[in-house]
Amino acid sequence: MSAREPGRVTIGEAARRTGVSAKMIRYYESIGLLPAPVRAESGYRTYGPSDLHTLRFVRRARDLGFSMEAIGDLLALWRDRDRSSAQVKAIALDHVAALRRRIRELEGMAGTLADLAESCCGDDRPDCPILDDLAESPRAESPRAESPPTESPPAGAARAPDR
């Protein structure tokens, strides 16, 4: 524990106290999310109480799944005493919507797959509805007539905005 200035700690100590790794603290600084901290004569970064507070803010926002970009916006609003809570709320609600969209996607996958797994007896025999489904070219939610896997007309590939 160096940092002879009162109340200032090194990056490792800041990491320990905020739950943000030293690597990440440097990274956040490098992308401009956090301001460059005061350096000791040695060149060591030193963090004061308000820096630690900011780091905890970032940590909590990450835990809520915000992107770095959104966190940057939130930090700016946090620091801006003239902000309107409407701006903050908008960011939060956008994120809630994004989370719920993602949840619905994942639920679709889990549901389909759970159904398939349920219809698979899971024994020593090779017959497996799961593989059968994966091998069925015409990807569709509802069972559709299938044609032999030997080339059929284009049939337009449905672009799923996945991943």
Next chain:
Amino acid sequence: MSAREPGRVTIGEAARRTGVSAKMIRYYESIGLLPAPVRAESGYRTYGPSDLHTLRFVRRARDLGFSMEAIGDLLALWRDRDRSSAQVKAIALDHVAALRRRIRELEGMAGTLADLAESCCGDDRPDCPILDDLAESPRAESPRAESPPTESPPAGAARAPDR
């Protein structure tokens, strides 16, 4: 439409017919997920019906959220006529479990955030419970106050192997 061999198509055509981009087809080949295809004299990759079938298999598996690693396993089982359906089912159920874990995480985030947003009036004034929560250092596990209708502690987002 080159590929003078009967029924063999170029990578672009394969991409169009399977919904897997040419880039991704090459990438899958490079990581060993797919075998190197027959090359025309020109050096062009050429894909036959069974290759297209495999590509559709991969595409469908991706749509279900399987990792490349899992897809490799599924492909191997698909090709192995001595497989047991239990193996396939195990992979599928593992993935369902992972999806559901992730869904729960996201729901935790969305729930917390939706609550916060609800308690934020979202007007011109700067006071904002959302920012207050983010700035609150002692990250309480379940500040999901309001009234506890029927919900038990949703186990907030601790260190989530997220994103």
Next chain:
DNA sequence: GTGGGGGTTCCCATGATGGGAAGGTCAAGG
């Protein structure tokens, strides 16, 4: 003064995907 722990910078890797440059190939049309 020495050892160990911790700081510094820089590079690399992840997973799955896209973008783009530089150059070879193919088919069609003048």
Next chain:
DNA sequence: CCTTGACCTTCCCATCATGGGAACCCCCAC
């Protein structure tokens, strides 16, 4: 026959947030 444009090839770079590790410097206690 030659041009043109679409398409293929390989190779490199970027994403997003994170970790690993090397090479080197610094600080403190013994």
